[in-house]
Amino acid sequence: MIISEAEFEAITHGRHAAPHELLGMHQLEGGGVVVRALLPLAKGVVAVPVHEPSKPVIALRRVGESDLFEGMLEEENEIYAYDLAITWGDGEQWRTRDAFSFLPTISNDDLYLFNQGDERRIYEKLGAHPRCIDGVDGTSFAVWAPNAQRVSVVGDFNGWDGRHHPMRMLGQSGVWELFAPGCGVGSHYKFQILTGDGDLQEKTDPFGLFFEIAPKTASIVWDNSRFAWTDADWIRRREEAEPRSQPMSIYEMHLGSWRKKAEGESFSYRELAPRLVDYLRKMGFTHVEFLPVAEHAYYPSWGYQVTGFYAPSSRYGTPEDFQFLINTLHEAGIGVFIDWVPAHFPKDDWALTRFDGTPLFEHPDPERGEHPDWGTAVFNYGRPEVKNFIAANARFWCDVFHVDGLRVDAVASMLYLDYSRKKGEWTPNIHGGNQNLEAVELLRHTNHVVHSEFPGVVTMAEESTAWPGVTRDTNAGGLGFTLKWDMGWMHDTLKFLQKKTARRPAQQGKFTFASQYHHQEKYLLPLSHDEVVHEKRSLIGRMPGTDAEPFANMRLLFGYQWLFPGKQLLFMGGEIGQRTEWNEDGEVPWEILEENAAHAGLQQWVADLNHLYRDEPALWEGDYSEGGFYWVDNADHAANVASFVRQTPDCSRQALVLLNLGNASHAGYRIGLPRAGWWREALNSDSEHYGGANLGNHGGVHSEETPWHSQPWSAEFNLPPLSCSVFLCE
Structure with missing residues (x-):
């Protein structure tokens, strides 16, 4: 073993904040390379080159009775891509790329902006995101937990065991990150967090895109980019x-x-x-x-x-x-x-x-x-x-x-x-x-x-x-x-x-x-x-x-x-x-x-x-313009009647609204009008179509040259009880 006792204790007991510094393939100071893998329940493991067949196969040996495996090769000085060929305790064999052989999937610029509070697409960086890196399909996980001692991603792809995928903290950003090969859309996961007080807790992803149906609480890896919009x-x-x-x-x-x-x-x-x-x-x-x-x-x-x-x-x-x-x-x-x-x-x-x-x-x-x-x-x-x-x-x-x-x-x-x-x-x-x-x-x-x-x-x-x-x-x-x-x-x-x-x-x-x-x-x-x-x-x-x-x-x-x-x-x-x-x-x-x-x-x-x-348009175009609305009259409290005009900002379209707030009808009730012409009754809430008594104005009224309510024209209207009527000038 060529790591310190303190590093060994931290990595094997799940307290190392930078597992990528120890796990994966690394160059040795005196020449050669070392490969380490933390594989609970494994019986044996071999590092097999992927892209360069001429590169050597490196056999890893268990360190003591721990779950840490380590293999060195003094003749090789370059880092290369490799798979881990794993033999589990029950004899089952797997071959997968090593999660600890990949570079961070979040840039320093992204982290800087996040820590400044202005990474507007941070949901594309933190959370869980399926992607292909170096021909390997997997999911990148990232979570903000600056005060944690250790963070692992656990899920149905690793037996919910926090020892398999411990994450690394990226600088002083507080963000922990890991790319997990073989994990894809539909995988269920949580973040296992060892707090500063030594408590171990499992949390759902703050940036999770999909969740199990309650009362279950796991996050689900998802890809929101697949839908074909036609809008x-x-x-x-x-x-x-x-x-x-x-x-x-x-x-x-x-x-x-x-x-x-x-x-x-x-x-x-x-x-x-x-x-x-x-x-x-x-x-x-x-x-x-x-x-x-x-x-x-x-x-x-x-x-x-x-x-x-x-x-x-x-x-x-x-x-x-x-x-x-x-x-x-x-x-x-x-x-x-x-x-x-x-x-x-x-x-x-x-x-x-x-x-x-x-x-x-x-x-x-x-x-x-x-x-x-x-x-x-x-x-x-x-x-x-x-x-x-x-x-x-x-x-x-x-x-x-x-x-x-x-x-x-x-x-x-x-x-x-x-x-x-x-x-x-x-x-x-x-x-x-x-x-x-x-x-x-x-x-x-x-x-x-x-x-x-x-x-x-x-x-x-x-x-x-x-x-x-x-x-x-x-x-x-x-x-x-x-x-x-x-x-x-x-x-x-x-x-x-x-x-x-x-x-x-x-x-x-x-x-x-x-x-x-x-x-x-x-x-x-x-x-x-x-x-x-x-x-x-x-x-x-x-x-x-x-x-x-x-x-x-x-x-x-x-x-x-x-x-x-x-x-x-x-x-x-x-x-x-x-x-x-x-x-x-x-x-x-x-x-x-x-x-x-x-x-x-x-x-x-x-x-x-x-x-x-x-x-x-008179009913909405001028909602917030100064002249889009005015009362014709709202002072006749005795009759319980109110009337107002809605109009477009250029006054080309006008609507007269009459409200009878009481339960007595009013026949021949004169109301001022802003312009001359035929005022068509466009809506009457007392119509039989709506369950009313069908009192109204027989389709509309003609204006008269009688000034009223500070308006140049007026007309007499029939106002059904408890009614709202709308008139448009034509």
């Missing part, structure tokens, strides 16, 4: 368009509970594709938004406790199946958003938490590293490698899966140091404030990366406070989001419509309050999954009245949401008036469409709203 035309159109001035009507859904294949069995990504396309086309939605698809072991978390940030959930198929679903939607002209969760992660001991035995991904200070509401860990946003992990993850979904947007969850919890914390439970920032400056920088950086590299991709902030500049450009000091969820509009509107009609006149100012601030940000109006869970009741379950009134209120609600400035989002089941709260173990109760015509009428109302919305 180039969609991507080109997306890149050429400005999303804020395009129609955007979003159907939010949970993949596992939209429709069931059988009781307790969800459709796969591929099975969902044609069904979802047919439904979204029928309903007229422009986009679909999936609740978090990233791998999550705990199904009842709805995806908000992510355990695999770089992998779509295996519950519904492979990553390639998810690519197929998105590609199919794009080919049908439907955009795809996903819910993205960078605010926190669960404390499962096999996942990210204390990954190398120390707080690595999470902040080490409990005041900043634990979320008081959810019992989860909070990322250390200021650590460069963690910042890189998160920002690159946003890029990953846009790059590898062609998603058109990210709805960023729980932004407020990221922005504030005192979020859900009492006095004494948080420490101010360096300026004495409650802003989490590191999270602010992360969000700005992530938005910059996404928008600069993927033109047309949308980022949406679920941000519930008055933080300034959420949708302002980063170069102007903003956070850089495309859109912000208008939680105020949602709360005010639902609170108003839950009131009995007799109490509404006194509260009408709250119903219209969103118009006083809608120009401050680029808003999206959400009626999301959060509003139909946790005993809040379903949307229709909140509506007052009996028989037809709840449905009339629902049509009024959706009409206001679709026609008020801003994009809109509706959670599945709302469009048919689902009476029960959402249950992730069930499915949307589609049977109610056959049981009660009012449910089908509501569904038709949403479909017709969508089709009118998409066809009429």
Whole structure:
């Protein structure tokens, strides 16, 4: 044995941080070469030349009673490629290239950028990646664990034995790396980590691309480059368009509970594709938004406790199946958003938490590293490698899966140091404030990366406070989001419509309050999954009245949401008036469409709203322009009537929206008009097609030269109770 006793002890007892320095073939200082291999359960091993048959075969001998084999040849001074011909204890024979004969698969430049927090394609370097090196098929593994004593990759290709594939740390980067010959797509693996405290733990891959179905937790080697995309035309159109001035009507859904294949069995990504396309086309939605698809072991978390940030959930198929679903939607002209969760992660001991035995991904200070509401860990946003992990993850979904947007969850919890914390439970920032400056920088950086590299991709902030500049450009000091969820509009509107009609006149100012601030940000109006869970009741379950009134209120609600400035989002089941709260173990109760015509009428109302919305630029082109919206009148609280105009920025297209918020009809109700002509009644929520009483305006009204409501013309309208009507000038 020509290594020191200390090196021998470290390599044979699994504590050597640089096994490649001892294992493999090395030149000796005095001439000759030595080959070492650590092979538990082997009986004999020979190094056999691969490319140069004239090179010598080197027999290795066991060192003492250890699992280390060593062979020397003084006559050979050059390193050459070789196989290990192994005879195992049971007599079985293998021949394989030596994992310790390959150079690192990650460059120093990649490592430098990662440690600086700006290797944007780090998901192509860390994790597990099948590749062919020197004619040898295998998988390169790399993982960040700077405080570990030793890291091994274990899997079904080495008997889950950490002695077979110990990894090397690359310089001072904290990254451990190894190329494993013979390991390919479909292999199951984990990282076995010996912590600084001497604890041995097995962890899933933070950059894993595919996982076993829970409750199993192994990562699976995968190649995301194999799918043949056919959505180039969609991507080109997306890149050429400005999303804020395009129609955007979003159907939010949970993949596992939209429709069931059988009781307790969800459709796969591929099975969902044609069904979802047919439904979204029928309903007229422009986009679909999936609740978090990233791998999550705990199904009842709805995806908000992510355990695999770089992998779509295996519950519904492979990553390639998810690519197929998105590609199919794009080919049908439907955009795809996903819910993205960078605010926190669960404390499962096999996942990210204390990954190398120390707080690595999470902040080490409990005041900043634990979320008081959810019992989860909070990322250390200021650590460069963690910042890189998160920002690159946003890029990953846009790059590898062609998603058109990210709805960023729980932004407020990221922005504030005192979020859900009492006095004494948080420490101010360096300026004495409650802003989490590191999270602010992360969000700005992530938005910059996404928008600069993927033109047309949308980022949406679920941000519930008055933080300034959420949708302002980063170069102007903003956070850089495309859109912000208008939680105020949602709360005010639902609170108003839950009131009995007799109490509404006194509260009408709250119903219209969103118009006083809608120009401050680029808003999206959400009626999301959060509003139909946790005993809040379903949307229709909140509506007052009996028989037809709840449905009339629902049509009024959706009409206001679709026609008020801003994009809109509706959670599945709302469009048919689902009476029960959402249950992730069930499915949307589609049977109610056959049981009660009012449910089908509501569904038709949403479909017709969508089709009118998409066809009429006045309803979306000027969402965020100063003149894209104005009230005709919102002061007639006694009659409980409000009216407004939507128009394109050049005023070439105009739509008049009339809302009767009370249960009394109004005949001959005069409303001001911005131009003369025939105003066609394009939609009336009281139509019998939607379950209404069919009161209306016989197709439209002619303007009269009677100034009213500060408008040069006007007309008398019939306003059905609890109704929303839309008129277009022709």
